[in-house]
Amino acid sequence: MSMAFARENSRIQPKTEAFLDALFGHMTLTFSSSELHIAMPDIEVPVSGQIRPFAGFDERKSYKVLLCNDSMVVWSARRPFDQDIDATTFNFVDRDTVWVYAGSTVPGMPDLHVREYFQRVR
Numbered sequence: 001m002s003m004a005f006a007r008e009n010s011r012i013q014p015k016t017e018a019f020l021d022a023l024f025g026h027m028t029l030t031f032s033s034s035e036l037h038i039a040m041p042d043i044e045v046p047v048s049g050q051i052r053p054f055a056g057f058d059e060r061k062s063y064k065v066l067l068c069n070d071s072m073v074v075w076s077a078r079r080p081f082d083q084d085i086d087a088t089t090f091n092f093v094d095r096d097t098v099w100v101y102a103g104s105t106v107p108g109m110p111d112l113h114v115r116e117y118f119q120r121v122r
Contacts, residue, residue: 001097001117010113018046023054024116036063036077073098096120 002024006012012020022045030037042056063077066087073090090098099115 001099002102002115005099005117006112006114012112012114015046015048016112020112020114022046026056027118028121029118031063034062036061038080090118093117 003017003021006017006020022043026043027038027040030039038057038059038061040056040058043054044051045054046052057080059080061077063075065073065075067074071092073092074087075090076085076087078084079086088100090100092098097117097119099117102114102116103111
């Protein structure tokens with residue numbers, strides 16, 4: 001779903017599309033009542049036509065729900081490996097599928113206008 005959205009709605013270069021296609025679908029998010037566990041395994045991704053290692057990570061952090069309704073959950077937590085706080089919006093497609101905007105407002109990072117979809121595993 002992530003790549004279908006990117007292909008239909010984003011103007012990304014072929015090398016960026018190949019990178020995202022290799023990257024998406026590996027991360028898992030596990031929520032408890034107070035903690036988020038983010039796990040991304042080590043994988044290989046194409047970078048300018050060359051296959052390169054992409055270092056995974058494993059992080060746990062507390063989070064706080066700011067808003068919750070039938071169509072979204074907005075929650076806040078520390079940025080990955082940082083102390084600054086970000087808010088993230090999960091937009092529900094159905095009971096088992098959410099998407100998060102994967103663009104960027106960070107200076108120096110491109111805003112790709114993509115969505116990363118996550119499927120609940122029970």
